Amino acid sequence: MPELPEVEVLCRHLGPLLGGRTIRHVEVRRPKIVLPDAPEEFVAALTGAKILSLARRAKYLVFTLRSARQREEFVVLGHLGMTGRMFIARRGVAMPKHTAVVLELDRQQRFVFEDTRVFGRLSRDASSLGLLGPEPLSDDFTAEAFGAALRKSSQAIKVKLLDQSLVAGIGNIYASESLFRARVSPRLAARRLKPAQVQALWRAIREVLAEAIAWGSTVPLNFADRSTGGGVFYFGQADGSAGYYHERLLVYDRAGQPCAVCGAPIRRTVQAARSTFDCPRCQGSEDRRERREWI
DNA sequence: AACGCCGCCTGATCGC
């Protein structure tokens, strides 16, 4: 599941390859991906357009384009959803089964967006950006504002971290990882975090995300060629080779395995219909209510 | 207004 770090790494890879390129031809194989545009509208808008730049906001990729005829700038928002992949491939190379959108470029290359579960988007509708909270790695994300927002919420902190209006870009994986690093129980009500816990969590979020980006930037891209069938480039979701990506996560998807800090078995619970992973010993002690249940 | 819950999707896995 691509979250902020994976999208950031993807953006850094794709940006230099897409900047300045002209879109010669557009193929929409999955109309849902380009909603609310009808496929023909999307095709008409992008054909002949030049890609000016690529940026990331939260888990979104922001393509800034300049149209062929009107010479006006517009943006296309990309989201990988659960299973989306984006890469540059040579023309003639076989396309993945679930290819959703293809942008034919110059130099015999194409940009491919494939998405099995079709939760992703490549759309001219950029309204989603308006609802987003601060970028966690920017100066806009302050511990003070973070704490103030948490005090207003009775939701469990793990669930609250998934709220993109609080802080943008954290998904299910990094929510659990950040809470583990901060030694805060995922079930603690947001408003019950002590100031020291807010501070620890704020720091942990930034560290965990920054380290994931740094790590992702070092991943060799050679195995990408296999996943793109000999394509020129690889995308961002480093899940392609099993285990490779999961190795550095300390609690996510590690139910039953020993905690890296204390050795107690990591547990999996369900919050808001999503898996949560935590160490009952490292993260349980601050949650009085939970402790009482335990004893 | 904050919060809970559903629907969207398909492939992998599970139980019978």
Add this chain to the structure above:
DNA sequence: TGCGATCAGGCGGCGT
């Protein structure tokens, strides 16, 4: 062996 049920989960939309 085969087949249906269940699970995974980001996010928009809707109801309370």
